[in-house]
Amino acid sequence: MFDSMFDSESQHSPKPESPQPVKTYHENHPVQITTIRLNGANYFRWSQSVRLYLRGRGNIGYITGDKKQPDKAGADYDTWDAENSMVMTWLVNSMTEEIGANYLCYATAKDLWESVSQMYSDLGNQSQIYELTLQLGEIRQAEDSVTKYFNCLKRIWQDLDLFNEYEWKSPEDCKQEDDRC
DSSP, X not given: OHHHHHHHHHHHSOOOOOOOOOOOHHHHSOSOOOSOOBOXXXXXXXXXXXXXXXXXXXXXXXXXXXXXXXXXTXXXXXXXXXXXXXXXXHHHHTBOHHHHGGGSSOSSHHHHHHHHHXXXXXXXXXXXXXXXXXXXXXXXXXXXXXXHHHHHHHHHHHHHHTTOOOOOOSHHHHHHHHHXX
């Protein structure tokens, strides 16, 4: 009888709706996108890391300008605005606090990216090339494993490669470069 009392009660009273899981911004989109924080001296490694992440998420167009801002009255503006803001948040949160604080007032991720690039990317900076070359000359394996030593060398070589301008004269030149890397 006790069981039938609950059965009849459940048949006559409305069942409360089960709560739907709420997805938060943090669950779907991490706030920190790279372990490399822009500190002013590591722009090239930082920018490569950020580009890889954005390309993987399908958001690279927000910093290249390929993802154009739609008309504010259009149906797709809200989506664009949310995604643009998300990319801007990722960029600022991947910088040191001192640097990121200077980039909070930009309207678009593209404007922010271009400003950071203009400030830190000085491709003709001979002092950075000189510093990297010095590091190559001073690096020693010492107590490090061969793998750790090789990884340090490779990172410096890759940083130096960012300063090189390659002039390819044929598709074969490009293929050789791809094979090398």
